[in-house]
Amino acid sequence: MVRLNRMLDPRQTGREAEKFEANLRRNIVGQDDAVQQIVNIYQTYLAGMTGPGRPIGNFLFLGPTGSGKTRTVEVVAETLVGDVRAVAKIDCAEFQHSHEIAKLIGSPPGYLGHRETHPLLSQEVLNQYHTEKVKLSFVLFDEIEKASDALWNLLLGILDKATLTLGDNRRVDFSRAMIFMTSNLGASEMSSILRPNLGFAACEAERQIRQGVLGESLNEKIHRAAVEAARHKFTPEFMNRIDKTVVFRPLGVPELRRILELELNMVQQRIFNSPTGSPFVFTLTDPAKEHLLAEGTDVKYGARHLKRAIERALVHPLSNLIATEQVRTGDLIRVDFDPIESQLTFYKEAEDMPAYAMAQMVDYPVTSPVGAVASGIGLEPPRVINARSSRRS
Numbered sequence: 023m024v025r026l027n028r029m030l031d032p033r034q035t036g037r038e039a040e041k042f043e044a045n046l047r048r049n050i051v052g053q054d055d056a057v058q059q060i061v062n063i064y065q066t067y068l069a070g071m072t073g074p075g076r077p078i079g080n081f082l083f084l085g086p087t088g089s090g091k092t093r094t095v096e097v098v099a100e101t102l103v104g105d106v107r108a109v110a111k112i113d114c115a116e117f118q119h120s121h122e123i124a125k126l127i128g129s130p131p132g133y134l135g136h137r138e139t140h141p142l143l144s145q146e147v148l149n150q151y152h153t154e155k156v157k158l159s160f161v162l163f164d165e166i167e168k169a170s171d172a173l174w175n176l177l178l179g180i181l182d183k184a185t186l187t188l189g190d191n192r193r194v195d196f197s198r199a200m201i202f203m204t205s206n207l208g209a210s211e212m213s214s215i216l217r218p219n220l221g222f223a224a225c226e227a228e229r230q231i232r233q234g235v236l237g238e239s240l241n242e243k244i245h246r247a248a249v250e251a252a253r254h255k256f257t258p259e260f261m262n263r264i265d266k267t268v269v270f271r272p273l274g275v276p277e278l279r280r281i282l283e284l285e286l287n288m289v290q291q292r293i294f295n296s297p298t299g300s301p302f303v304f305t306l307t308d309p310a311k312e313h314l315l316a317e318g319t320d321v322k323y324g325a326r327h328l329k330r331a332i333e334r335a336l337v338h339p340l341s342n343l344i345a346t347e348q349v350r351t352g353d354l355i356r357v358d359f360d361p362i363e364s365q366l367t368f369y370k371e372a373e374d375m376p377a378y379a380m381a382q383m384v385d386y387p388v389t390s391p392v393g394a395v396a397s398g399i400g401l402e403p404p405r406v407i408n409a410r411s412s413r414r415s
């Protein structure tokens with residue numbers, strides 16, 4: 023034995039956790055606290071230090087609509103097992119009555135419909151997206167403030183013992199699951215903090231949100247309002263089972279600007295992955311982006327409003343252009359803004375671009391090559407340089 027007195031650094035995270043964190047940060051905008059908490063818990067899991075007989079992590083996400091609560095869960099699943107569909111999502115409002123609970127856990131043998139019901143929360147469903155390397159599951163209970171008592175009891179059992187007993191007495195093990203619960207509780211208190219009706223406070227809050235730098239005191243107030251609303255509504259029994267309560271911040275213009283870039287990227291991916299298979303590339307000029315941003319900024323609905331603006335002003339017109347064959351495989355489309363008509367305009371800048379040239383033009387995150395490969399647009403320059411002939415049959 024060699025005696026030492028070397029100081030260690032417990033803040034360092036392992037490489038796996040680091041990669042995980044980097045990908046979360048790339049895809050989740052402005053919610054650093056949420057990212058940090060999830061990474062901490064994942065690191066604990068990787069180190070084998072999760073408490074026995076409990077889920078890997080029980081998270082409560084609070085905060086305004088459209089601030090990224092659901093998206094965060096999707097990104098976690100996408101990053102760890104490569105598929106957003108790995109999230110088992112339960113909309114608590116849909117399970118108010120006992121026959122609806124049967125949809126979750128199946129009905130007991132002998133009951134009408136026993137054989138036909140496939141419980142939504144079975145072990146098969148949880149394990150469905152396990153990979154050779156990663157055996158993790160993700161369960162999202164959305165809008166838990168709407169859960170009925172029966173659902174609430176199920177939830178408490180899952181959070182505490184990591185088990186659920188199905189209608190036919192089989193047990194489902196949640197010890198390899200991350201459990202996420204979201205709630206809009208406190209949203210109205212939060213929006214009155216953000217949109218006070220009175221003079222100076224109103225201007226100040228508006229200014230801070232627009233600039234995307236909520237001052238400490240405003241942030242504190244929002245945090246407190248959300249946590250207090252949760253404490254008020256939920257029993258201590260429930261709150262004690264939560265590992266981390268995260269309050270999502272309302273998004274400001276700088277955050278929406280970054281989300282716009284992510285969303286445009288996703289539209290581009292949709293084009294590449296489209297089953298009709300006529301991949302082309304589009305770019306937006308700065309005025310076109312500013313137009314979408316102006317159309318899509320709404321403090322109350324966060325990024326949802328922005329997504330709707332993108333669908334309306336960009337995706338629908340593009341779809342028409344595809345359907346009428348004005349846009350074809352290998353085209354380069356420039357989207358500009360016409361200030362007189364106050365709408366986006368579309369120009370064909372080039373055609374017959376080879377696949378590798380298209381791939382080089384898009385800002386793909388390295389984590390999502392699946393669709394690109396499936397549609398024949400490899401991320402590396404392919405050997406065959408014609409977009410059409412390089413497509414797989």
Ligand SMILES: Nc1ncnc2c1ncn2[C@@H]1O[C@H](COP(=O)(O)OP(=O)(O)O)[C@@H](O)[C@H]1O
Nearest residue numbers: 049050051087088089090091092093281325326
């Ligand atoms: N912080 C964010 N980072 C990246 N995208 C976001 C963020 N917040 C919202 N979005 C985008 O807006 C959409 C709606 O957000 P969502 O996560 O469903 O909001 P909610 O907080 O109501 O669950 C998401 O699908 C995502 O595309």
Ligand SMILES: [Mg+2]
Nearest residue numbers: 091092164204
């Ligand atoms: Mg949501």
